[in-house]
Amino acid sequence: MNAFKMNKLMLAATLLLAAAGAAHAEKADSSKPTQITFDQLDADDVKQIKTFTGNVVLTRGTLLMKSPKAVVTEDPEGYQYVVLTSGAGVQANFRQKLDGPGDQWVEGKADRIEYDGKTELVKLFSKAQIKKLEAAKVASQVDGEFISYDSRKEMFAVKNTSSGDSKVGGGQSTMVIQPSNKQAAPAPVPTTQPAPGK
Numbered sequence: 553m554n555a556f557k558m559n560k561l562m563l564a565a566t567l568l569l570a571a572a573g574a575a576h577a578e579k580a581d582s583s584k585p586t587q588i589t590f591d592q593l594d595a596d597d598v599k600q601i602k603t604f605t606g607n608v609v610l611t612r613g614t615l616l617m618k619s620p621k622a623v624v625t626e627d628p629e630g631y632q633y634v635v636l637t638s639g640a641g642v643q644a645n646f647r648q649k650l651d652g653p654g655d656q657w658v659e660g661k662a663d664r665i666e667y668d669g670k671t672e673l674v675k676l677f678s679k680a681q682i683k684k685l686e687a688a689k690v691a692s693q694v695d696g697e698f699i700s701y702d703s704r705k706e707m708f709a710v711k712n713t714s715s716g717d718s719k720v721g722g723g724q725s726t727m728v729i730q731p732s733n734k735q736a737a738p739a740p741v742p743t744t745q746p747a748p749g750k
Contacts, residue, residue, distance in 0.1 A: 588682040589607070600625055604622045617634065619639075636667070647660075654687070656686055659682070661681050662699070663679055674700070678714040697725070702737075
């Protein structure tokens, strides 16, 4: 892919969510407790590392993350960092409600997802996909090898390799933007009827 096409793709990807409407991740989520369900847990309280395996579901407010395995670490300030990994044909995924009018959501999936609770940055590695939903309808979708999503600013970047770098020959990403419901409907065509008696 040449530099012009790559820059054009990056610009389009940056504008995707902005074009779909100004909404941000649910602000109340950051102050909610984190609940995790799982099949097995190995915890190291000294290093503040918890490894959850088997049907892991992490919920914090409207933020929902699922994967076969999740490693949660906590820094001295109390911020949590989560690494979700796929397994046996099941990708890691997340879903979160967006602030703003209507029933808007963002959801994503990848072979590995890293979530930074301090910056609310989500990184999706390998076979990554992010969708913006308006109710149940997909408003926009991006597929790529690496997607970095900033839920506070509702901005993201797409790279063509799973390392998080873009490289010539690394492959192409895809973006689909559905037509907006806000487009004006065409004006009705006036009907003319002949005058009576003619």
